Every structure is written in structure tokens, then in C-alpha cells.
Amino acid sequence: MHKGGCGHLLFIGGAAGYTGAAILAIRAALRSGVGLVTAVVPQGIAATVAGQVPEAMVHGAAETESGALSGEDWPKWHARLADFTALAAGPGLTCCPQTTRLAEKILTTCNLPLLLDADALNVFANRLAALGQYGGALVITPHPGEMGRLLGCSTDKVQADRFAAAQEAARCSNAVVALKGAGTLVAETGRPLHINMNGNPGMATGGTGDVLTGLLGGLLAQQIKPFYATCAAVFLHGRAGNIAADRNTEIGLTAGELIHAIPEALRDLSLR
Secondary structure, three states, X not given: OOHHHOOEEEEEOOEOOXXXXXXXXXXXXXXXXXXXXXXXXXXXXXXXXXXXXXXXXXXXXXXXXXXXXXXXXXXXXXXXXXXXXXXXXXXXXXXXXXXXXXXXXXXXXXXXXXXXXXXXXXXXXXXXXXXXXXXXXXXXXXXXXXXXHHHOOOHHHHHHOHHHHHHHHHHHHOOEEEEOOOOOEEXXXXXXXXXXXXXOHHHOOOOHHHHHHHHXXXXXXXXXXXXXXXXHHHHHHHXXXXXXXXXXXXXXXXXXXXXXXXXXXXXXXXXX
């Protein structure tokens, strides 16, 4: 086995003020077993990100005045898509107009297994069906607020019937949907709804969603089928959260500590 045979994830995200989201996602991806991670972040934060994740190949790209990705460099990366086995986008991306157009370009011009999270989902608020045009396998990982924006309803309505919300989102988007929260749901049209029962309240802290994005992106890059990769990532994420809480208490748990627990979570489940 060599790194080229273990998948290559392309990560797109980050912005000024949201450097941590990109770093957490990239670190988690590197813990997933994936062979290579290439990260495209705004030029202004590239040095900081590279210093925090030396195992990844970090590239600075054209940015807006506010320090978000402008999308000008997408043609260059689009020409290189054959080098990658999956793409994950969203953490720290922000929703400025240029970045919104970048997310739309990714959706309409990419065919890799694609994971969209955070601001890459907010781009499609009130137009969830637009995700159904994607030409490859798609996974989305909204929290209840993002799900409400996608479906055009309130967060309270999503929480009142999480099963229905997850299944409707899967139907409308033709995607695998992980509706995050206490008892994260994984839905795909034509399959029974799956419910994850591990995890703990200590995971209700900034950055844990970014960790899930990186972990799941890394599994997708290893060419695990999207539904199974999503179930595995959600379970491993919760298991790592429980390990981290045992070490550091629930109240003191941070997203970075959850990343450190991923290898232990994998130990009993992996052949590698």
C-alpha cells in the first residue's frame, strides 16, 4: 500500500476570521486514513493554515476584499480534478457573493464524490432542489439551522420532525443527508433512516461540525460508498467525542481534542 492508493481529498474553505474551521477540517481528514489532502484556502490565511497542518498540501488562492475565496482560481483546480478522489467544501467559506458563485460552480462543473457543509449549503437556501442537478455522488451535512434554510422553514419546524426533514431533504436533493444533532440522522432515498446513538452534550461546541466534514471527506476520498461513509463518519465522530469527554470531561471538551481521539475510535473498527 502507498499514499497514492489511499485516496486524495481536495478541501476548499476558510476565510479571514474563520481560519480555524479550515484547520480543524483538514486535521480531521488527515486522521481518516486518506493518503493525501490538498487544501485550497484564501491567500491571506494560507501560511497560517500550512503551519498548522504540515501534512497537507496547502495552496493560497485569490481572495475578496473581505478575505474570502473569490473563485477566480476555480478553472485551475477544475482542470486538476482527475488528481483527486473526492472534494469537500464549506467550513469557514462565508457567503459573500463571489464565494456563493464559487459554490455554484463547484456544483455545476465537478463530478467527484462531493461533500457540502456549512456556508457551501447556505448558498442554496430555499432552493434545495438545485442540489439535485449535481452529476456525481453528493453528501450534505446540515445542522438544524442550515436544514431549515435549505427547506425554507424554521429551525423549530425541523426539530419538531427531524425524521421528515432529513427524508425530505434527501428526496429533494438526491443526496445522502446527515442531519446533525442529538441523534444524528443519515438519510438516503430508498434506504431506511439511520440514527446514530453515540456522542454527548460536550460536542455542542464550535468546530465539531468542521471535524465531521474533514473525517467524512477523508472517507469519501478512500472511495467508500457515500451512504456507508456517512454512517461511519457520524459514528466515529460520536465515538471520538465520547473518548474525548472521558479524558477531559464533557464541559471541557473542544473540537481539537475530538480530532486527537479519532485514531482511538478507529482502533477497534479498522483493519489498518
